[in-house]
Amino acid sequence: MKNVRQSLLLLAVVFGFWACEGESPQVPLGEFESGVLIINEGAFGANDGEVYHFTGGENVTADIFESVNNRPFAGLIQDLVERDGRTYLVANTGKVEVVDTGDFSSLGAVADDLDISRSLVVYQDKLYISDWGPYDSIFNSPESYIAVVENINGGAVAKKIAVSSRPEKMEIVGGRLLVANAQNMDVVNLEADTLASTVEIPGNPVKFLRIDGNLHLYARQSDKIFFHRINTNNFSVQSTIEIPLEGATSNLTLGRNGEAYVVTSTGWPDYDDAVAKISLSQGNVIDASIYRGSGFYGIGFQAGENRVFVADNNGFQGNGTVIVLDENGEEVKTIPAGRGPSGFVFK
């Protein structure tokens, strides 16, 4: 029975893929393969991270992990990665849950030997999980690593590759794993699973982006942001788009027409958050504040609909809210979300 179901799921995935290519789907998509997944990180000390599912209008399904699997996620969701019909929910409380992308049923987990997991990539049937490692006595992370799990459904950590402090997002280029760390970028040799080199990066790296098909690394400092184009042969910074922008956060999403949206925060004493619209092709700020508020904790762009989704944590006092904007920052609607909404997956 399980095999039949898995075969059906595989079929669904395959046909789903074809559907994207413009063919008519033969098998209906899984329940969670359309709409928008809202990632709710959860509140520190409460482990109430969850995923919500928004399908338009007023239709929001809360806590889909718990409702499908009959147990709480019990962690803080740092990242959600989809790959080949599997969805990896990376918890910074030290675990990775693997669920079926279509129905969110549990397929496995990496439950032991992780510390502060941040993100994940899949390469040749192995999982590579970036992890800050344990804090030292002054809350630094000198023992950061990439955990290697030799099963795409999770299981034991087979190996830990020591990397620079605080690894975050990763990207696979050829047989190399690029790791965006808090201060620099590491290059890991995936044949040997060893750290090959460390590249100095201006600004604090955040994540990798494909801009016009080229690999870029988004980095920021207090008064400007950088889009470093990475040379995929020698992994050096080939060129940089530098845009002056005060108080940029790590929350950035690419829009269309070479535009991007960045959450900024003034900090003390006003604590004003805003959404800035920038042009990557022009290398300038189009509008430093298309929308203002407080508690902006994530951002995403819904292609096709051309909507900007802004996650508002409502001060973590209760659940958060998603504010849907048009490309000019006009509020279209709000969607109730879970605790600390932090990101989106648009289907």
Added chain:
Amino acid sequence: MRILLFFTLVFFGQVRMAFGLADALSRADSLPAYGDTLDLLGVEVFSFPVEKYAQGQSVIRIKERDLERFQGQAFTEYLQKQTGLFLRQHGPGMLASLTMRGTSAGHNAVFWNGLPINSPSLGQADFSILPVGGFDQAEILLGSGGALFGTDAIGGSVHLHTRLKFNQGFQAKVQSNVGSFGLWNQSMQAGYSSEKFSSRTQVYRNFSRNDFPFRNLSKIGTPIERHDHGRVLQYGLVQDLAWMISPKSQISSSLWYNDTDREIIPLIGSNTEDQQQDRNLRWVVDYFYFGEKNMLNLKAGLVDDELIFNVGSVNQTRQYFLSGDLEWNILPEIQAKSGVRQTFVQGNLSSYEAEESRTEFYHSSNFLLKENLRFSLNLRQFVYDGNFAPFTPSLGGEWMVFRGKGQELGLKGMLARSFKVPTLNDRFWVPGGNPELLPEESYSAEMGLVHQLEKGAFQLEQSLTHFQMWVENWIIWLPRGSFWAPENIRDVHNSGLEYTFNAKYKLGRTVFGLNGNYALNRAINHTDVNANDRSAGKQLPYTPVHKAQGQLEVERGLISTFVNHQWVGQRFIATDNIGSLPSYRLWDVGFRYQFPEKFFLAGQAGFQVHNVLDTEYQILRLRTMPGRNYQLNITIRL
């Protein structure tokens, strides 16, 4: 002699029947002269009764015998199991904060022998590091006590006391408590007292491996696992001294050192291995002068707290207290007490250093208007570093409406304002602390009925109180950019009911006792932190609207047995009331055997089973609590 003793104790308010009405009547004629105390021998060392000027307020009295079977355990356990109060408990032996009348953890003031012991940096007390053993008895005053007790007493106040006696000779006591999950508590106490001098020393060591099984909800298949990071080791010393210097003056001193070393049980789904050490030193010295028509009290104290989190984060605070007050009879019907308290606070926290000077002026009066009607009026002005906290008055009264044969019915009420000055962390924490914060303040009104009945072998005392309270400028920490910062943002309206009863029936040699508490606490938040917040109009998180508790006790000769029950209603997880935890009920049973006189040992032994039905429950979401567990305790007196 006995009459004299009774007379004096009544005068000092130490003998009060259940709800504080009886002494109103017993003082009907006139207030006796102070000098009467001095003929007393073989009585307790004098300390000022906390509820003397708290007419109209509800009081929970906890006596030595009530605490006996909780020896060495956190005070949390007693309060959770035996009262209508709810504590937000992070696990057995872990952080536990008290919520009174729907207010937050910092909205109750905690005193030990008259010294305020809430942490000045955190603004609250962790009831898990107040082990039963550091005090002999306690009173809990429900409702606003700002005028009477100063900062923090918005929802109520908790008063812990050691009790020392004169003229008892040599006395010693050894207590041991063993139980499930490695529980092993031991305490030794020895004291000597003569007519004029009394000393008692107690040392204790409390340990629990805390490796209880729990369902790991974060893992596939939710396997049952055991905690391997919850060990608690605690030890301490209590030294009490008293000296009757002259027939008119007494000096007493108490010192309590408590050291707790805890492995913090992680939240389900977390793999943290946090450690916390708390070292608390409290020392107080009191001087009393008993004049013909007045009484002088000078008090000095020190509270030194050190909290070390994960070795690296060291947080130290020290408070020095000096106070003086004078109580006198203005008229035969009016008794008053006026005083001033000076506090100097030093903080050396992991992220900042701060110093603060606090001055408080207070005045209390008791008016005996009629034989059956009395009032308390309290006034206090608190000044901290030149900032005036809200001036706090309170007015409470008790009126014996009806007194018939074996039956009394009284009415009580109180109007009060209270306040809480922002904690050191609120004002100075780096980053985020806001020195501009205003004190939190509250207005409250309450009214209640008190009923006592005695019919043959049956006795009943019951009381019902309704309260309304408005708390403004409530401080909450909000994420602001890359850090969190506190703001005076929340307004809350609290209202509720408290019902308590205590019944006794004697049938031959058997005494049946039944007591119970029910608390209804509505704590409605009136503030949204931003336009998208959905918190206004909702119940505050982890504040159960309902809690009920009841205990049946049967005593016959040397044996007594009990069944205790508590039911805690649904608790919301966050301010928007979307997620909640289900209600739970727990049953405990136990028995106690008093060694007979001819037995070679004096003392008693007891055995208890907690959570008899092995109920799986969470007080706070994903915080584990133990299933069925056992305890055996033995007390030997020398």
